[in-house]
Amino acid sequence: MAAPVIVVVGAGPGLGAALARRYGREGYAVALVARSPGRLEELGTALQAEGITAGWTAADLTDEGALRAAVTRFGGFSGSIDVLHYNPSVFRERDPLELTAAELLQDVHVGVGGLLTALQAARPFMAAGGRVSATGSMAADAPWHRAASLGVQKAALRNLVRSIDATLRPDGIRAVSVTVNGTLEAGTAFDPDRVAQALFDAARQPEESWRVELPYDG
Template sequence: MSLLWLKKIPSELGFAIKILLNLHFPGPVKMFFRKFVLRNIIIMNINGKNAIVTGGGRGLGKAVALALANEGVHVAVTGRNEENLKNTVEEIKALGVNAAYAVFSMDNESEVKTGIESLVKQLGSVDILINNAGIGDFGSIEEMPSETWEQVIKTNLFGVYYAAKAVHPFMKANGQGDIVNVASTAGLKGGPNMSAYAASKAAVVSLSQSMMAEWRKQNIRVITLTPSTIASDMSIQGGLTDGNPDTVLQPEDFAEWVRDILKMNRRALIANGSIFSTNP
């Protein structure tokens, strides 16, 4: 039997249902209400919302896009590789929701603003921004060219800033929204041969905390996530992990985490959080 109808129960009925549970119903009836009804009142339904996922053509971004689409969220993805974006859009549409894409570089404010506005127009609105796009060039301070170091900062830091600034007017007008800024544990503690990446992610953490402080009064939840190494294309190609699915975090693990955070009741805000492989 389908239980999708339970997700449509207004939260205002929660109190009445709790009273019913205190009446003398048979044990199985109470168990049903606790397991299926109350759970869907506490957990927010994100079906029908509109999301933009930057860097959504592959890796973590694609995994999050598909996880949201599985929940009935209409999803737009951005990136620089149009072929990857087209493939992702087809997979999203196959799940029965609307999808769109835009090709632009995160280090160009004009492109980001134009691209985001185009996607909002295609979706109809924007409720969720997953600020995921980023690059990872690694090397020693001594050997890495300054131009490369600067590009990492421009993409990883300014890209987050540009995208959030572009969606903010729409969320403010709607009276609510969710922005998930993807940083890294490297932003909490730097290491050798990752100065550019670590510095960019540390800056994202601080930027995201400032966003949260400014925008939470507008009912916009800004969430800062600092995942450890995940078996993404970037991590594997950069030699950070072998990506062993038995021991190393997979993109799908991260996507499930993001999905569950977004489904929390709007009175709750996960300001920041980290996720690690148990025993890599």
């Protein structure tokens, strides 16, 4: 039997790497998508050195064609996508008097819009039991005015995940976002490994008591 597959979109050296390792330890093959080819290759080869099956493709998440092609390639190679995780966001330190509408839309494209592209590409390879997860943030509830676009991204992401879950639920596919109510920092309650475990657990909730949004308070 082929290994289950997780696609991690926005896989960086922090939480994305921790989540890839958590699923890898569970026997999943890990497919990574991120913008930086060098950092992506570094992460992928490190995972392989740890005995985790890993593949990767660099893509700008605002390039719909490139992102769609990357996810489709992973699905076509493996034959299935069992978990799609969306991780990216943009931190731009601009308050509402400094932030332009173009910048806001650009940030929302990365933090939210890319999930639509990735989901639509992944859906043909997802079956009942498949899961979609996303990294949420306390910025959705308590935005910092000096990074106004981040709160918009995370509030919109939570909303979109609810719509995704309602759309896919009849087919046995569920979606969840985890609101991280703290700042990621190694060695704390918000260590990336601990947050990754919370995301892993959220995607494995019992179907009969599924919650579309879960808080992680450390």
